[in-house]
Amino acid sequence: MTSCDCDLAVVGAGLAGTTLLASLRLAGWQGSAMVIEVGRGPGGRASTRLRRDNPHWRLDHGAPVLHLQSGGGGALADLLQKLEAMGAISADTSESVCVGLDGLQSLDTTSAGFDAGGSCWRGRPTMGSVAAALLDLAGDSVIRRFGVRVQTLQASDRGWDLHDQHGQAVVNARMLVLSGNMLAHPRSLAMLGLANRPLREACAVGLDPVLDQALDRIASMRMAPRWNRMLALSAEPAEVASWPRQIVLSAAASQQWQLERLVVQPMADDSVGLVVHGLTDSVPVPMDLLSPWPSLAAAVASADDLGVMRWGAARPLDHPLPVDLQWCPKVALGFCGDWIDGPGFGRAHGAMASAVALADRIVEHDALVASGAMA
Template sequence: MWSSRVAIIGGGIAGCSVARGLAKKGMKPVVFEMGRGLGGRTATRRSREDSMVAIDHGAPAFHATSAEFLNLIHRLRKSGHVEDWKGVRGEMRAGGEFKMSAGNMLSMYVGRGGMSSVCEGLIAELDVETRFQTMIKSFAYDEQEEKRGNWMLTDRKGESLGEFGWIVATSSSLLHNRWTKIYGGPPPLLHAAKEVGMKGIHTVTSLENNPVFVVMMGFDSSHSPALNALPADMIEVTHSDTLSKVVRQTRPGMVPSLVLHSTIPFAQKSVMTHGRGGTAELMGAKNKTTDENKVKSAILSAFEQEVCRPLGINFDLSETDKAVYGPALHRWGSAFPGNVPEIEVPLSMVDGSARIAIAGDFLARPGGNVEQACLSGLEAAEEIYKIYNSAAK
């Protein structure tokens, strides 16, 4: 019988949802995350120098539409990990007029104290082991066994991380050749899935992933009149080559912050620039630092010209010198999955004979959101447990 230990690669919403589902059934999930903590694209950037800095530089907030997810969010609100987002949303054509968003009628939610607490809440008080700053570089069956044995995992230094009955991969980067460019070596999931002949893997590899840059800054409120003057907390910007979203975050007792999201085409132009202080740098990704300032100033200038000026807001670029944090650049290499309507993909993929599962927002349709990532993870956990349980009988 295979081990009941399940290696979950990725401590984002999908990975934590898988861990939650499995731990509740008595299985032994271990979450491996290459970043410093839980969250993935719902991570909260913190500063070692200033404990008042907590910036949600990925998803700033999220919707809940299905009954299953709403129920879970209700529980996470009760446990103090999630709260209602109290901001105001607006829309603006670059260089044009601002209007309030019709979407203001729909409730949105945030992690309490930072988006990363959504993931923390998903596994709170459950028997889930977490290992941070651990990048899974490869996995293969135990060669000692005659049949397919347990999975053996290896980290980027080539050290063994132990044996597991199942592998659950929750990041599309594990499948794409982009992995080789950034970290070197074959994409671990693609390599293993081909070796074991995992069904449906080609469907997943053909899915696109779209990058986004963000520039984030934390201000002492008296030093950023522009931040205070913005007419909404979240502004969707249309018709801009550079800017897609402007997010103002204000939390009691914390430094107010501004996060500028780039458009996808803008981020596609600088593939090898990652920014500092993020997971890519931590894991030694190849980084083209020379482009960093160019990317940052293009995004800041677009904010000044396309948003502030038409609104009559004076955003002096020298204001950024007074930022208590940043301006810092971060590249989300797979910020949003490309929705390819002609490709049908399941919410999660579970191959019981290979004992590999895949979950994450890149599978779900329409993907690219917290709710789908969570539902994908919960579904994968359910299916793994069913297979494990029937094999154990």
């Protein structure tokens, strides 16, 4: 299939895009939908790396867990309950510790992105399972296009025309949702080799004043990349049991070592993965940081280096998109992701909460269309 007319096209199958599709179905929305993802499967920055030479290897090389802030309820809480009932997530009770410049210290939940009163969930069996389960909730009718990069867009009277990097038609859709902002952000110029932002190119100024405001806001956002080094460790199970699941660096230690955290992940065959979340492309692993755990330091010293995964826009830093600019009604275009303003900005909570909110806007939009109140 090279093209398919549908009601809604969603670009990106990470937590935001898949949460949106699941939320629409749970709200009773009956439209047709397609999700388009450049990766080989769902997950985005909460995905899982496999190895051809080891079927037991399932390394969560992006988000290690889902941290949700306290006070959350409503549709997002209901969605989490469904995921838990499906066995796709479970409460995370593993140990997290904090390392400062002078050694171990109490965990700074604020700088670590944790909410002491919130909830923490782990994907089962992996983090990549969360987005996959959300797609299952969305239903088999959702057309899934993996390994496709949307590069150009065009808004017209018949909806949105999407094309890939080869100029081939992907889909014509009545409505469009971008769960990432690359097609709207100036960084797309260098990454895609374009002269103008694809979304700005697709819609003339004045066509939708809400979109014009949204594009201005998105252009001001700063996005920070992250580099995650993946290591395969060898150690006795008793040694692994003595290691913390996460080693989070204090703000001062993070600045000195240019790391955010180290995440230990035991595999089903007793092998062990370690993901080092770095702030620079060198992603160092300083041995003195691991001094409280001599066996872990020894395992790292003899580890197999599986390479570095670069997340180009892993963390939005500022200028979140206001929620009143999340839906552009005149061109039937929506945005969701951790870069939308609200609780959990820059985190998985923000990605999922923004998608739940956008689902309500889409349902309302279609109700207006059906009533004839919107052409």
